[in-house]
Amino acid sequence: MRHAEQVTFGGSGLDRAAEIRGDIPALSAAMEDPGTRVVLLWRGKPLVAGDEALSLVRLPLEHPVLAETRAAPILLGREDGYAVFAHDVSGYEPPDLDAAELGRFVDPTEQTHPALAEGQRFAELRRIMTRLDARDAELAATAKAILGWHGSHGFCARCGAASEIFMAGWQRICPSCGAHHFPRTDPVVIMLITRGNRTLMGRSPGWPEGMYSCLAGFVEPGETIEAAVRREVFEEAGIRVGPVRYLASQPWAFPSSLMIGCHGEALEERITIDPAELEDAIWVTREEVAAAYAGETSGLMPARKGAIAQFLLRNWLADRLD
Incomplete structure (x- = not known):
């Protein structure tokens, strides 16, 4: 099908930088590079900005909102030679949160954080996916999928012990039995x-x-x-x-x-x-x-x-x- 990659979440050609996932010096250098950016998610919702056309927000590593994070960032790939990571801030509890709305077929609510700029908010991806360009949609979907996997696979399926993040977030290893676990699709x-x-x-x-x-x-x-x-x-x-x-x-x-x-x-x-x-x-x-x-x-x-x-x-x- 000649138009196959025009489907939403496909075709942006993201450089996933797989060759540096296990390269500790390269990852450390990326974390110290001022050009490195972070994509932020709250309970599966990506941080976006804009009105009709939306853009996925990319934050610098020193942004104060990252104080809300509790785990290591996940490497999503590279853009223009700079690394892009994903961070999860799901532990933050917005004031006046209506938890019932979060479970709807399509969640219409949006959340923000006092450390974020005006207009930046977390929005449900299914509701906004066609308002993002191909690159932003692929990054958002990748971040949501990999962070969701970590959220539900924190324990070893072989022995039940707590597993640990490896390979910049693209693998979990059990320190008890040595089993390797990979993201599920x-x-x-x-x-x-x-x-x-x-x-x-x-x-x-x-x-x-x-x-x-x-x-x-x-x-x-x-x-x-x-x-x-x-x-x-x-x-x-x-x-x-x-x-x-x-x-x-x-x-x-x-x-x-x-x-x-x-x-x-x-x-x-x-x-x-x-x-x-x-x-x-x-x-x-x-x-x-x-x-x-x-x-x-x-x-x-x-x-x-x-x-x-x-x-x-x-x-x-x-x-x-x-």
């Missing part, structure tokens, strides 16, 4: 399933009213991508799928997935949903999808802008899958 297939002029769309319980998207599911151990597409579609909607091909991928740090976008050709039309997986599934024509994106229908809300589902659907509408 879960492969998920997401499928544009078509039959003639129609595509198969479904919705999960708890989604906003009228919202439908492409079907998706985790790849199981020992399974190919193509087999996962066919299994998931049949399990969720009772539809058998024939030819399957890969289209594009998207890192999805909510919390730690790689969305593998595929096109599958349905062999049948009758839908039999699994209510444990889906609330509903429907066949939708090209014209109906186009009308939904144009805001001309109230009964069908397409996948959120920035998600690979919308990327696949828009390219299907434009006949750009090849």
Whole structure:
């Protein structure tokens, strides 16, 4: 697919500087370099600034807000020859915090800190992802994913002892049994399933009213991508799928997935949903999808802008899958 890397969070060409992750002198020099910058996250929310178009804030290492950090920074990569790290300040408790809002489907709240400049605030990445440029989006997603992994993998899966950060944050090692642990990414297939002029769309319980998207599911151990597409579609909607091909991928740090976008050709039309997986599934024509994106229908809300589902659907509408 010629447009594959235009998907949100992809295609910025970030230099991840992997060769210095284990180089202690190089990392020390980077931490002393005045050009080094830090990307800040609070409970998974990146620090941004701006109005309609947003930018990911990069702070100098001596910024006073970094006094809130409790762990070593994670190396994200290099920009213009200077290192960029990620720091987590989730221990900070903003005044008048509404914790209930943090767990919503899309969190509308923004938080700030008295040490930050006016206009700088922490915002939920799913809500703002299309307002960041490609580089800022990739840095934000990488920081969210790697810090999220550290937050949930602080103990050794082999012996249960507390593990320690190594390789500039890209590895954890257990001091008790010596096991090495690496950041986890879960492969998920997401499928544009078509039959003639129609595509198969479904919705999960708890989604906003009228919202439908492409079907998706985790790849199981020992399974190919193509087999996962066919299994998931049949399990969720009772539809058998024939030819399957890969289209594009998207890192999805909510919390730690790689969305593998595929096109599958349905062999049948009758839908039999699994209510444990889906609330509903429907066949939708090209014209109906186009009308939904144009805001001309109230009964069908397409996948959120920035998600690979919308990327696949828009390219299907434009006949750009090849």
